[in-house]
Amino acid sequence: MSSVSAYRHVVRDASPDLAEVVADAYRRHRDEVYRLALRFGAGRRSWAEDVTQDVFVALCRTAHRITRNPDDPDDLRPWLYRVTANRSIQKLRRDKVRSAPGVRWLLRHMRGTEPTLDDVIVHRDDLRAAMETLRELPAKERVVFCMYHLDGLDMVEIGHALGHSKGYICKLIHRARARIETAGWEVDRD
């Protein structure tokens, strides 16, 4: 059965074809979701794998409720993009909580739960430094900044994806820009 015909059968009711839809979406988009998460996680592989897992498990949970376009085999892409961005923000925030002194005390014997050793190796020094700077940004600023400057989304689109107003997105981008400039970079306009 082709993937396209599987999509045609997707309706609100649970259907055996939904299994194929989920598997097909996973096969089509897993690397894309992973790379997106890898960017938001500033190069941490395990971190990105966890986000990818969260996103596709969420898809399994909600696939039957998502309104589909039977003519577009990639119609799940925006949903996956939006959920990846939101899950990344949530996870970055959880990480921040876990790095609090009290929680670190609790988790001290669990070194390795968040490996950083598997960072993607970026050989060029300027890229490595940029990744470090990105890693220093707060969760939402990091994600919004990447969506704006790397994916070319406008503020309204970002706000729609993350559930915020255009004004707030604008503020986040400006804050991120200020932090980056403080770190010794020039944020040139695209």
Next chain:
Amino acid sequence: MTEPRPFLSALHGVDRALAQERLGASANHRIAGQMAAQLRTSPARRWLPAVAFAAGAAVAVAAVGSRLRSDAPIASIPTAPAVSGFFLSGDACDRQSTGTAVRLRGACRARPDHGRLEVQTFPAETALVAARPDGVELREGRALFNVNDAAPNDPVHVTVPGGTIEVFGTKFFVDTTSNRGHVDLIEGKIRFLHQDGPVTQVAPGDRFEWSLVPRPVAAPGVVPPTAVEAVAPAIPKPRRQHVRRAPAPTVGDLVDEIRDMRREGRYHEAARRLEKALKGKLEPRVREVLSYELGDILTRRLNDREPACTHWAEHRARFPGGRYESPVRRAQRGLSCEGHE
């Protein structure tokens, strides 16, 4: 005064570097398993056979390798085999089947056939686990459990010597020997069912300890220890983790160690460790990388100007025109290291 560097072009470069990345085989295995588990509990249980098959096939796609075309017919690929009732993943995972159980050594992820939870072990740790129809049994060792398929009327059970941990959807860490152990609840909800009957609720962030060694006080009607009591000073401190190290750690070990220290903010310790390593015998290329790392920590993390300037001067003398020449110069300018050349 350092000239500002263009961030966006560097960020685009980072993005291009990341675009080469693909999801690894073990991660594929794990994610496909979690998806199958999720679908199994969804309202549409009738998807299960097809989904389990699709998930298994997706795993196999990864196992066979990314060389396979993404549009290869999913049904033509076999599923990965299970070991003692577990699907195992982890590139640095050593597993040994002991019949009904499997002993995991190193960084492993194990998912029982029923897929209701995942057991994760860590480098230099071991755990002896056995699959059970309603969960798993941890006979010995230390492991993190991640349960996402449990409901109030259908909990997952993790059996340990001394009792059973009843899980309602959560993440927790267990450390047990044959006669004592503890569980740290990170998030979610669990309760500990003692072998002899009492039940103890454990709150997120709390540690609960148990022991098969009889307590000195055995007054009738004694209330079972709460999680708060379990972390009271009277309870012995958790044992220190002894990590066996090879006599001569490899560069990989050293890099691992430094990264851990950086992650935990132990910059002074990292600097000392690097200084010690740099006194030893190293390949020139490795020495240059470690030397740069040390300078970076002294400059950006410890803000220790004098040692940093001295270090950068030595670094440039030792590696003239090296691969880090440009960032080292920038660091020297930033620190105003005139006079240390």
